[in-house]
Amino acid sequence: MSLEVKDAVEYSFAVEYHGPPITRELPRAVPINVDRIPVASVVSPPPFSKKFSLPIVQPISATAINSKKTSSSSAELVTVSPTSVIAFESTNNEVSEGSYSKELGLGTEATVSPSSVNNAFEGVEPENFHSNGACALSGEFSSDLDCCNHGYELNRVNEMGCSSISCEFVGGVESSGVLGFSDSFEKSREFSGSLPDSRLSSGFKENLEFNESNRPDWASNESVLSVDYPSSRVSSCKFGDKMNESGGDVRRAPIVTFCDIESDDENTNEEFSCSEPEVVRAKKEPAVKVRKGTCYRCLKGSRFTEKEVCMVCDAKYCTNCVLRAMGSMPEGRKCVTCIGFPIDESKRANLGKCSRMLKRLLNDLEVRQIMKAEKLCEVNQLPPEYICVNGRPLYHDELITLQSCLNPPKKLKPGNYWYDKVSGLWGKEGQKPSQIISPHLNVGGPIKADASNGNTQVYINGRQITKVELRMLKLAGVQCAGNPHFWVNEDGSYQEEGQKNTKGYIWGKAGTKLLCAVLSLPVPSKSSNICGEQISSTMSRSMPDYLEHRAIQKLLLIGYSGSGTSTIFKQAKILYKDIPFSEDEREHIKLVIQSNVYNYIGILLEGRERFEEESLNDLRKNQSCDGSTLEGHVDCNDEKTLYSICPRLKAFSDWLLKIMASGTLEAIFPAASREYAPIVEELWGSVAFQATYKRRSELENLPSVASYFVERAVEILKPDYMPSDVDILYAERVTSSNGLSCVDFSFPESTYDDDANSGDLHDSLHRFQLIRLQAKGGFGDNCKWLQMFEDVRIVIFCVSLSDYDQFTIDSDGNSVNKMILSKKFFESMVTHPSFDQIDFLLLLNKFDSFEEKMEQVPLTQCDWFDDYHPVISRNRSSTKNINHPTLGQLGFHYIAVKFKRLYSALTGRKLYTSLVKGLEPTSVDAALKYAKEILNWDEEKPNFSLSEYSFYSTEEASSFSH
Ligand SMILES: Nc1nc2c(ncn2[C@@H]2O[C@H](COP(=O)(O)OP(=O)(O)OP(=O)(O)O)[C@@H](O)[C@H]2O)c(=O)[nH]1
Ligand SMILES: [Ca+2]
Numbered sequence: 001m002s003l004e005v006k007d008a009v010e011y012s013f014a015v016e017y018h019g020p021p022i023t024r025e026l027p028r029a030v031p032i033n034v035d036r037i038p039v040a041s042v043v044s045p046p047p048f049s050k051k052f053s054l055p056i057v058q059p060i061s062a063t064a065i066n067s068k069k070t071s072s073s074s075a076e077l078v079t080v081s082p083t084s085v086i087a088f089e090s091t092n093n094e095v096s097e098g099s100y101s102k103e104l105g106l107g108t109e110a111t112v113s114p115s116s117v118n119n120a121f122e123g124v125e126p127e128n129f130h131s132n133g134a135c136a137l138s139g140e141f142s143s144d145l146d147c148c149n150h151g152y153e154l155n156r157v158n159e160m161g162c163s164s165i166s167c168e169f170v171g172g173v174e175s176s177g178v179l180g181f182s183d184s185f186e187k188s189r190e191f192s193g194s195l196p197d198s199r200l201s202s203g204f205k206e207n208l209e210f211n212e213s214n215r216p217d218w219a220s221n222e223s224v225l226s227v228d229y230p231s232s233r234v235s236s237c238k239f240g241d242k243m244n245e246s247g248g249d250v251r252r253a254p255i256v257t258f259c260d261i262e263s264d265d266e267n268t269n270e271e272f273s274c275s276e277p278e279v280v281r282a283k284k285e286p287a288v289k290v291r292k293g294t295c296y297r298c299l300k301g302s303r304f305t306e307k308e309v310c311m312v313c314d315a316k317y318c319t320n321c322v323l324r325a326m327g328s329m330p331e332g333r334k335c336v337t338c339i340g341f342p343i344d345e346s347k348r349a350n351l352g353k354c355s356r357m358l359k360r361l362l363n364d365l366e367v368r369q370i371m372k373a374e375k376l377c378e379v380n381q382l383p384p385e386y387i388c389v390n391g392r393p394l395y396h397d398e399l400i401t402l403q404s405c406l407n408p409p410k411k412l413k414p415g416n417y418w419y420d421k422v423s424g425l426w427g428k429e430g431q432k433p434s435q436i437i438s439p440h441l442n443v444g445g446p447i448k449a450d451a452s453n454g455n456t457q458v459y460i461n462g463r464q465i466t467k468v469e470l471r472m473l474k475l476a477g478v479q480c481a482g483n484p485h486f487w488v489n490e491d492g493s494y495q496e497e498g499q500k501n502t503k504g505y506i507w508g509k510a511g512t513k514l515l516c517a518v519l520s521l522p523v524p525s526k527s528s529n530i531c532g533e534q535i536s537s538t539m540s541r542s543m544p545d546y547l548e549h550r551a552i553q554k555l556l557l558i559g560y561s562g563s564g565t566s567t568i569f570k571q572a573k574i575l576y577k578d579i580p581f582s583e584d585e586r587e588h589i590k591l592v593i594q595s596n597v598y599n600y601i602g603i604l605l606e607g608r609e610r611f612e613e614e615s616l617n618d619l620r621k622n623q624s625c626d627g628s629t630l631e632g633h634v635d636c637n638d639e640k641t642l643y644s645i646c647p648r649l650k651a652f653s654d655w656l657l658k659i660m661a662s663g664t665l666e667a668i669f670p671a672a673s674r675e676y677a678p679i680v681e682e683l684w685g686s687v688a689f690q691a692t693y694k695r696r697s698e699l700e701n702l703p704s705v706a707s708y709f710v711e712r713a714v715e716i717l718k719p720d721y722m723p724s725d726v727d728i729l730y731a732e733r734v735t736s737s738n739g740l741s742c743v744d745f746s747f748p749e750s751t752y753d754d755d756a757n758s759g760d761l762h763d764s765l766h767r768f769q770l771i772r773l774q775a776k777g778g779f780g781d782n783c784k785w786l787q788m789f790e791d792v793r794i795v796i797f798c799v800s801l802s803d804y805d806q807f808t809i810d811s812d813g814n815s816v817n818k819m820i821l822s823k824k825f826f827e828s829m830v831t832h833p834s835f836d837q838i839d840f841l842l843l844l845n846k847f848d849s850f851e852e853k854m855e856q857v858p859l860t861q862c863d864w865f866d867d868y869h870p871v872i873s874r875n876r877s878s879t880k881n882i883n884h885p886t887l888g889q890l891g892f893h894y895i896a897v898k899f900k901r902l903y904s905a906l907t908g909r910k911l912y913t914s915l916v917k918g919l920e921p922t923s924v925d926a927a928l929k930y931a932k933e934i935l936n937w938d939e940e941k942p943n944f945s946l947s948e949y950s951f952y953s954t955e956e957a958s959s960f961s962h
Helices: 005-010 062-070 075-079 097-103 114-121 126-131 139-149 182-192 196-213 218-228 234-241 319-326 345-350 356-361 364-376 396-404 467-475 510-518 565-576 583-626 647-662 671-685 687-694 706-710 725-730 758-764 780-786 801-805 818-830 847-856 887-907 921-946 954-959
Strands: 152-154 167-169 307-309 316-318 387-389 415-419 425-428 433-436 485-488 493-496 552-559 740-745 767-773 792-800 807-809 815-817 839-845 912-915
Touching: 307 319, 307 356, 316 319, 319 356, 356 364, 387 396, 467 510, 510 740, 552 565, 552 818, 552 921, 565 725, 565 740, 565 767, 565 792, 565 839, 565 921, 583 647, 583 671, 583 687, 583 706, 583 725, 647 671, 671 687, 706 725, 767 921, 792 801, 792 818, 792 921, 801 815, 801 818, 801 847, 801 887, 807 818, 815 818, 818 839, 818 887, 839 887, 839 921, 847 887, 887 912, 912 921
Parallel strands: 387 415, 552 767, 552 792, 792 839, 839 912
Antiparallel strands: 152 167, 307 316, 415 425, 425 433, 485 493, 740 767, 807 815
């Protein structure tokens, strides 16, 4: 179903006002003077950029624009035929007064008359208008309110506990329909720093002004109507609310200040307040005002009609009208009347991303050509003065320098940035660095000490650095005592100011890069060390692909020791990376696996000694009793048992056990590996070892994965062995030694998506970073890491289901149930201040062994589960059956509920849970996609109104209810 939810959400009904009598004057929808219908906004600046103070906002009348257009020097402009589609080189100059005024709705076929403009607002009684805020002029306000009513529930534990990715909508429009995600909605409110309500009031205020003064000049209308700015992102409020009304400005003065259009795609929880600098930007309004949801040309259709949007004025056209309204689209999707105008910056991300509608209407070649033009044509490029570097707006060639350097800033959007020319560090004004771009570029002003708003008293190249940078420096081993001023070069070499000798290289250590990744700090890219690079002077570089620049979403994976986090981490690598493990990594892992194998062999040899001892004891006992031999087990003369080995093997065994006891096993292998491989082969072939191996379940220290490796010991210990992905998956101790590992990935495009529509594609191109933090016996030492995870989007907490009958000795020497330890760890994490307001996804892992275990061992082995009284059907079968769940499924469901209740009691929020078999790729894939779904919704919710197509139609919303 692909209903256009955007419009669905924008549509709103006026609500009758029942409140107290209103004392002040009520706003009225005033007929607009058609002659004054504005058609121009800011004059596109480039031609004058060097000489004048720009931009200048001038009201331009419809006739004026027509004459301007016809006399325009741009061939493209004048030859546009509103009806031909690909006629970029159209021959007839059919742009006459008539055709333009027609498009403007002023001519004979006027689509909107003064009265119809008025009509559009009819039916909105003053009271309603008042009570409903600014909905008549800008439906987005009410749509934002609707947003929060879209209760949405991503799979709770399904009855049988098997499905983990189902989603449901609960309640479409009723105001109490907030379910499940209410907490995350709270979060998004916080992010935006402005509640929908506050927007309402400010929008309303401006509308009041509008109506009171009824100023006909466009410049002021601009600001009023801009309140209607599509609420694409949580922070969008800033545009309309703070629209600066000053028309002209002084070119070099940094009064052009910005907030980000999509600032939420990074640092989600930071700096989203309306106290940010405001944007000064005029937006061209559609030539006509129409009822929400209808086509701007034919005025037909409803909110459900699929529409294409003009990149400039936001006018929307239905399938029947779009080609007529947009013509040949020489600059992409713009109304014919908007050609030559800069695009609405909020739509920059959509440049070149074709809609389904156009794909249907046009052939492939046409689509490609239009999208290319849309992306690359001059007028659609980022205006240089929208980029402010070190407090100064850029000139045209500065922007080109910036964009065409070897390491250009990623996701360059209008905004204020700081740039440290010496090191190449680059960031948003008032924030930590986000990237290291090419150094020594001649752009912007000199860097200011407070550029990143740091308060650490530590300086890098004259800039006071931020807390997180200081943390990184310290962890990277840089001596930071005494408020030093550092001089950092682009290669990371640093010295203290005033001193000559280099003290070290900040990014020199391997660990520092990982650290930076975790702290969201940039590291130099490989090519950035090249100095004096040539700056190409052409605008050949295409605009950076926005898809690449989506911010990475961090998933923190934690769990009590042995819960399976490293298995899931490795599984993610294998699932989503083309090269899950590099050659170097494999080489290293090989050694780990080989030493693991020796370790398992050692444990078995230890067991062999014990078994031998026991046999000998039995033997002696028997001999002393009746003097007879125990048949088949002992050779009387040599005191040999089934478990005895020859001296050569015995010597090896003694040596290995000694090494293991001294804890130096790893230091001795791999060198020893080559030497002893033949002995291992002999050992494996021996009767005694085989007999021991048969009794391996009696050896407590031998992990269950051991058999996977020991049975292939001979092969694995060969020098040319290379571990397979599965070997690595099963291997112990192959993930990072310091307890921290991370992997960046994105989910591959799902194969069952009906259409490779680029609008949907973004979903598969979301980037994620899975960070695994190991918790040896609760976090202890690693707790220091937790505070670094301020920008983690979700915590994935892993619990081993099969721990319920496992016990371990705690520090006081008491035997404690491992599930209880997991629970305690869970409690301390969900209540940890670092994770306040962060969603938790509980993975109940090792379901495979749990299912087996449940057939043997009662769940009540764990005290926490002593109230487990399942209703077990008599004709229970072990196969999955909805009506007759297995014991494993019943147990899983019960444990999931236990954790959910615990979580809810501790946080008042909802815990997401999923069942996992860590060793099965599909299961881990499903679990991680579930995490993605949770985040997606979290992100989608605030900008619900902008999503062109959504999987979640309102119909689905209402058909699924609680
Ligand atoms: N049967 C079964 N075993 C699993 C599963 N997931 C992990 N394991 C095994 O459980 C053991 C512990 O898993 P790890 O992934 O190392 O657990 P961890 O969370 O990294 O534990 P620490 O390294 O102690 O912090 C390994 O031997 C895994 O092979 C599963 O789904 N089923
Ligand atoms: Ca492990």
